[in-house]
Amino acid sequence: MTPPTDFTLWSQTLCKTLEDFLQQHLPDTSIVPQRLHEAMRFAVLDGGKRVRPLLAFAAGELVEAPVASLTVVAASIELIHAYSLVHDDLPAMDNDTLRRGKPTCHVKFGEALALLAGDTLQSLAFQWLSEFSLHPDPRQQRFMIHQLAIASGSRGMGGGQAIDLESIDSSLSLPELEAMHLKKTGALIRAAVLLGASCGQPLTASEQRHLSNYANTLGLAFQVVDDVLDAEMDTTALGKTAGKDAAANKPTYVSIMGLSQAKDFSRELLRTAHESLVPFSPRCRRLEELADFIVNRRS
């Protein structure tokens, strides 16, 4: 067995910090309505790669942000991500039964409760983001709440899902596919990076642009790799239903570019992501490593 790398230790430590926060702050299953709180905890705990939280932590290192603030930001963004998966898996949407190697929320708790669990996880994200003092300047915190709301909404993640729905059985051009994913996956990944970087010292306008470019590029890379894995891997390895994009006749990077070109594209995006980070060297090491992790992952 190879010893864990420095990056592995870093990510394990911060994932533990995140899990502890989630465990402690998600409503306890002894509180009424117990079954709803069970469903909320089921949807959030013990699952996922925690990519968005880790991006928030890593971006916070650029600006010497306190870990306490970053933990709240990371946890709130993960709630939004978790709620979107619960709703996305519902029969009216993707109708999926397997997520992270477990039954999906509606399979375990029923459709109505899964719907409510998603709804209340979204509320909880904004509750947490407004509960703790995250920055000495309270206007900065208001700005962060605003950014997360936009990223989640109809011009961000929710809008991307609506475009995705419309795209079934249609042929999108590459720019249209990119525009969809910049919203559907990109908006929340971008929010994770930008909110993490909002918790500390202010960035210059030029640094903002570079970081924004990193976040957009990485969001796209994340989706290209998702499409490649969906085409290449089996359901057991993924922990979610594989091949479902093709089965649903949804346009993907693989269906439009072909598998080999999609892989090349993900490596090209990785290079661009690294280049965007140059002005932050050496404080950007974790963001670089996360980009590598996202592009080289196997599930």
Added chain:
Amino acid sequence: MTPPTDFTLWSQTLCKTLEDFLQQHLPDTSIVPQRLHEAMRFAVLDGGKRVRPLLAFAAGELVEAPVASLTVVAASIELIHAYSLVHDDLPAMDNDTLRRGKPTCHVKFGEALALLAGDTLQSLAFQWLSEFSLHPDPRQQRFMIHQLAIASGSRGMGGGQAIDLESIDSSLSLPELEAMHLKKTGALIRAAVLLGASCGQPLTASEQRHLSNYANTLGLAFQVVDDVLDAEMDTTALGKTAGKDAAANKPTYVSIMGLSQAKDFSRELLRTAHESLVPFSPRCRRLEELADFIVNRRS
């Protein structure tokens, strides 16, 4: 025809202010994804009695709050209310086809888009509440966002809906029914009153308690009257499916107390609501009139 009362003119003027804000700030249907934006606007515009917004405006008058701040608060709360109706009407929940005399959102736009419209209306509420400066002290605004998130979440409205789900075919006691409605309907009505009163001069602790009592009592009265109307009126008069609580075998104030006693109870709650307002006289006239309106309404 009787001439409009002063209260009617007041509420018409502020409803117009609200509608103008909603019209202007809801995403335009020319913006991608157009169909989602159509569904969001359909769910919010031209409908409802706007009780929660009017409560926010009326509570703002207690503390000399600026109408501009109150309009944002009123609109944000109405978005939460509208999203909850869209999700509540879905086949997985109440499976209702008629709302405010129109087809429900999922009947018109399909289940998947209705789900997303609800989701993104919730995001938009928090977007608006963090977009504009609502109070000279930004910490007060953070507090307001926090209050709305709690009122919407698993220990507020969303939690009340989960308890409601569980109550089908079961027999709740009167205290259990009351506890459910304090969350399901009461939490957002309470938030409307308290957020409106947060936009101006601070209240004393004693005034806070009185206002809180008014809000809780009114939330309950609202639900008792809803149950009475559901039992007494027909679908055309209500603009939504009548008699559905009895059909779904859901416990209501009418099923537990009987019709006549439920009516008496609503009048008793109205008296209590009025009494809670005594310390605010005469600035509480609109809150008194709204309580009368809520209890005496016929739809």
